[in-house]
Amino acid sequence: MDIPRIFNIAESAHRIHNPFTPDKFATLGAALRLESGARVLDLGSGSGEMLCTWARDHGIVGTGIDMSQLFTEQAKIRAEELGVAHQVNFIHGDAAGYISDEKADVAACVGATWIAGGFAGTIELLARSLRAGGIILIGEPYWRQLPPTEDIAKGCLANSISDFLVIPELIASFGHLGYDVVEMVLANQDGWDRYEAAKWLTMRRWLEANPDDGLAEEVRSQLTSEPERHAAYTREYLGWEVFALMPRLCLMA
Incomplete structure (x- = not known):
């Protein structure tokens, strides 16, 4: 079990496999008012x-x-580096359908909602591991501005314009599912640069070391096309955000 090899190659030097940066995760952790001993479940935990x-x-x-064996091993190494290996456990496995035996205070999927067919299915999955009063975290792309054509949407690596929503519509969708949005932290264009552009040097170094590898042609193609695609499409049209959700209370009349 693993993710496609091209992702393991391109993102092998990443610590964060989405457009968040360390300061954004720090902001989010503070915003959630996390307490010592709080239990967090992270589906698609990356590194x-x-x-x-x-x-x-x-x-x-x-x-x-996480499905990536490489990223899971990197996560274990990072836990050792930060002296927290006794607090966190990383499992190489398929997060799709995963339900925790022990209820979590925070159940998260920040950037891998494909595991349950989109954010609605992922929220439903995470809710099954959440304690009463807990918080769900969803990291999801949104349109900063609607692409004027389907070709531009595909330039953002979407299948169509309908794949993503603008932020007000996305927030409304959470409400329709019965959840309050209780916090939100946005990535920015710098975060997209750090996520996307960091791949390019990694791919170049990999090509220098592995010119005869069977995947070299695909890596060469991505290194050629990705900088222009990112600058023209993703950076201008696509945003990314983490939303904190709590089930709506049923108030007595």
Whole structure:
């Protein structure tokens, strides 16, 4: 079980596999008012930066699940580096359908909502691991501005314009699912640059070291096309944000 090899190559030097930066995760952790001992579940945990830094800074305990064997090993190494290996556990596995035996104070999927067919299905999945009064975190793309054509949407690596919503519509969708939005932290264009542009040097170094690899042609193609695509499309049209959600209370009349 693993993700496609091209992602393991391109993002092998990443600590964060989405457009968030360390300061954004710090902001989010503070905004959630995390308490020592709070239990966090992270589906699609990547290289573990969110759980590891929150364990260090807030004293949380947590579990992360990710399909990438490489990223899971990197997460374990990061936990050792930060001295929190006794607080966080990283599992190499399929997060789709994962339900925790122990209810979480925070159940998160920040950038991998495809595991349950989109944000609605992922919210439903996370809710099954959430304690009463807990918080769900969803990291999701949105349109900063609606693409004027389907070709531009595809330049943002979407299948169509309908794949994503603008922020007001996205927030309204959470309400329709029965959730209050209780916090939100946005990535910015600098975050997109750090996520996307960091791949290019990694791919170039990999090509220098592996010119005869069977995947070299695909990596060469991406290195050629991705800088222009990112500058023309993703950077201008696509945003990314983490929303904190809580089930709506039923108030007595």
